[in-house]
Amino acid sequence: MPERETLKLVIVGHLDHGKSTLIGRLLSDTGSVAPEKLEEIRQVSLERGREVEYAHLMDHLQEERRDEMTIDTAQAFFRTPRRDYVIIDAPGHRELMRNMITGAAQAEAAVLVVDVCEGVREQTKRHAHFLFLMGIRQVVVWINKMDKVNHDRARFAAVAEAARQYLKAVGLAPASCIPGSALLGENVERRSDAMNWYDGPILLEALDALQTISRSLQGPLRFPVQDVYALNGRKLLVGRVESGRLRSGQELLFLPSGLKSRATAVEVFGQERSEAVSGECIGLALDSALLPSRGEVGCAGTLPSPTTRFRASVFWMAGDACRKGEPLLVRLATQGIPGRVESIERRMDSASLETLEAPADRLEETELGEVVIALDRPLVAELPSCVPELGRFILTRGSETAGGGLVQEVNI
Amino acid sequence: MLDSLENQTIYIVREAHYHFPRMAMLWSIGKDSTSLLWMVRKAFFGKIPFPILHIDTGYKFPEIYAFRDEYARKWDLDLRIVRNEQAIAAGVNPHTEKFACCTALKTEALRQAIEKFKFQALLLGIRRDEHGIRSKERYFSPRDEQFQWDYQNQPLEMWDQYKSQAEGGTHVRVHPLLHWREVDVWSYVRREQIPIVNLYFAKGGMRYRSIGCATCCSPVPSTAETLDQIVEELLTTRTSERSGRAQDKEAAYTMQKLRALGYM
Numbered sequence: 213m214p215e216r217e218t219l220k221l222v223i224v225g226h227l228d229h230g231k232s233t234l235i236g237r238l239l240s241d242t243g244s245v246a247p248e249k250l251e252e253i254r255q256v257s258l259e260r261g262r263e264v265e266y267a268h269l270m271d272h273l274q275e276e277r278r279d280e281m282t283i284d285t286a287q288a289f290f291r292t293p294r295r296d297y298v299i300i301d302a303p304g305h306r307e308l309m310r311n312m313i314t315g316a317a318q319a320e321a322a323v324l325v326v327d328v329c330e331g332v333r334e335q336t337k338r339h340a341h342f343l344f345l346m347g348i349r350q351v352v353v354w355i356n357k358m359d360k361v362n363h364d365r366a367r368f369a370a371v372a373e374a375a376r377q378y379l380k381a382v383g384l385a386p387a388s389c390i391p392g393s394a395l396l397g398e399n400v401e402r403r404s405d406a407m408n409w410y411d412g413p414i415l416l417e418a419l420d421a422l423q424t425i426s427r428s429l430q431g432p433l434r435f436p437v438q439d440v441y442a443l444n445g446r447k448l449l450v451g452r453v454e455s456g457r458l459r460s461g462q463e464l465l466f467l468p469s470g471l472k473s474r475a476t477a478v479e480v481f482g483q484e485r486s487e488a489v490s491g492e493c494i495g496l497a498l499d500s501a502l503l504p505s506r507g508e509v510g511c512a513g514t515l516p517s518p519t520t521r522f523r524a525s526v527f528w529m530a531g532d533a534c535r536k537g538e539p540l541l542v543r544l545a546t547q548g549i550p551g552r553v554e555s556i557e558r559r560m561d562s563a564s565l566e567t568l569e570a571p572a573d574r575l576e577e578t579e580l581g582e583v584v585i586a587l588d589r590p591l592v593a594e595l596p597s598c599v600p601e602l603g604r605f606i607l608t609r610g611s612e613t614a615g616g617g618l619v620q621e622v623n624i
Numbered sequence: 625m626l627d628s629l630e631n632q633t634i635y636i637v638r639e640a641h642y643h644f645p646r647m648a649m650l651w652s653i654g655k656d657s658t659s660l661l662w663m664v665r666k667a668f669f670g671k672i673p674f675p676i677l678h679i680d681t682g683y684k685f686p687e688i689y690a691f692r693d694e695y696a697r698k699w700d701l702d703l704r705i706v707r708n709e710q711a712i713a714a715g716v717n718p719h720t721e722k723f724a725c726c727t728a729l730k731t732e733a734l735r736q737a738i739e740k741f742k743f744q745a746l747l748l749g750i751r752r753d754e755h756g757i758r759s760k761e762r763y764f765s766p767r768d769e770q771f772q773w774d775y776q777n778q779p780l781e782m783w784d785q786y787k788s789q790a791e792g793g794t795h796v797r798v799h800p801l802l803h804w805r806e807v808d809v810w811s812y813v814r815r816e817q818i819p820i821v822n823l824y825f826a827k828g829g830m831r832y833r834s835i836g837c838a839t840c841c842s843p844v845p846s847t848a849e850t851l852d853q854i855v856e857e858l859l860t861t862r863t864s865e866r867s868g869r870a871q872d873k874e875a876a877y878t879m880q881k882l883r884a885l886g887y888m
């Protein structure tokens with residue numbers, strides 16, 4: 213039996229614009245909900261004296277159902293004849309951006325839900341921007357609640373245009389903008405007669421047209437060492453090939469140390485391999501006595517140059533502001549290097565994209581900054597456009613993941 | 625697809641081992657944790673460098689005990705059997721109150737083991753698609769001194785960067801199978817020919833889809849007697865996996881309450 217393709221999809225948008233309801237509708241219309249689940253939802257809704265609330269299919273926490281608000285990201289699954297989908301629900305509330313980002317970071321594509329009555333709002337914008345920062349480039353815009361505006365074409369056109377404009381400003385182009393009603397199931401799985409002026413794809417058609425993302429095997433070899441294991445007197449480096457191909461017998465340069473060595477064996481448990489490709493977790497034996505440790509990156513092809521100062525776009529997600537100069541840990545692939553934000557050249561609102569201050573000495577929660585990061589030791593960092601896995605990093609303060617960023621320029 | 629799921633799991637297991645030298649894995653002997661154990665063996669080239677815990681309530685199916693002992697030996701595991709002897713002696717049992725029984729014989733037994741061995745992290749084979757509450761989990765999920773899951777304040781997790789510290793008294797639950805679906809697990813069991821407890825295969829028109837204590841699991845109607853038939857069944861069924869599990873049902877939020885207290 214050939215394996216079915218799976219696409220990971222995150223549903224984002226402003227609070228109350230109908231994300232969870234849309235997911236409930238997708239699950240229910242594709243026959244992906246267990247009958248007892250629907251019955252449970254019916255019961256809970258009944259106890260509360262309400263209509264059946266599909267949002268409960270995703271909002272499992274007692275607090276979420278009581279407050280009618282998604283608190284944390286959740287996942288559900290549905291299938292079309294074309295392929296399987298994992299849907300990731302992301303909360304719309306501003307205080308819950310960390311959960312939204314956690315959800316979006318796992319996705320290959322997104323549906324941005326916009327309530328036609330309210331139009332593009334603050335969290336619509338912020339979510340769209342974070343989709344871009346998380347590396348998502350495929351976005352379908354779902355203009356929801358069309359039943360509430362009598363399926364009016366002009367209202368749809370105005371909101372769709374505003375959404376397109378904003379997406380363009382953050383660097384995204386929507387695959388399609390679809391008018392519909394999640395509550396009534398219009399233009400989700402079946403085309404609505406009430407909007408016969410719309411001849412674009414309905415939601416499931418638009419989703420089936422999206423592409424799954426696979427790692428490129430073309431890039432230069434990058435193998436960040438994750439750990440070193442001793443096995444029956446032998447030492448094996450373990451890690452994941454993040455880019456390119458690693459062949460047995462190949463010469464590697466480990467950075468930042470500069471150690472040169474030859475791969476004598478590429479192994480997975482019980483099996484020797486002639487090569488490993490991007491995405492594979494392997495064991496690697498080298499012919500040198502001196503072995504690189506965790507954080508070193510085995511390289512071949514175009515070589516990166518390790519840096520102790522780099523320019524980056526960062527987002528801050530901790531309650532306490534990021535202060536210029538405070539000690540932080542930069543974690544990039546398997547590297548973890550102490551450093552600090554040396555300067556904040558610009559501080560921006562992640563929704564309006566407005567510059568709040570330039571230069572600045574702090575970044576508040578959810579804000580973006582164009583910064584220079586200085587490190588205590590050299591880091592192997594590259595532009596995300598060259599090697600995505602080595603172009604993004606997180607910032608931790610103490611034990612807390614406080615933010616993240618994309619590398620803009622190395623060796624400044 | 626299965627390869628990429630497996631690679632993600634192995635990466636997470638190796639991250640967990642690197643960051644948390646005092647770690648253990650929970651093995652319920654079910655299909656998920658047995659598949660996880662299979663991948664953990666792969667991650668460490670056949671020799672797992674940490675203990676494997678079985679939380680034994682005394683009420684497990686006889687098939688589970690037999691399977692556990694056979695493969696603990698074959699796979700050379702450092703198996704530690706964890707029981708809340710005090711509660712068992714005091715007569716806590718599933719026939720009176722299930723919530724209290726799960727809490728005493730599983731959650732409390734685990735708490736005692738963590739305290740005794742000072743584990744900083746635990747590997748668990750839970751999946752997001754098993755239960756709504758589990759879909760809210762992180763790969764690396766902190767538990768505080770009181771063992772509680774602060775589900776309203778979970779860490780940011782992205783780009784394969786995971787929580788790498790556990791402060792004194794706290795521990796981190798690591799969930800390397802979080803992204804697997806039930807059908808993925810079975811497809812993997814089939815591909816890898818992983819040995820599995822025979823309770824999962826239909827006998828007399830019934831099989832178990834989820835196993836735990838004999839007292840609190842019911843079989844579901846099924847004719848799936850082979851791995852192929854199980855995979856086929858899952859591609860068409862709409863019944864949920866844990867429909868035979870009592871602790872999911874008692875009341876709408878039982879699972880949330882159990883998990884907030886540290887249940888698996």
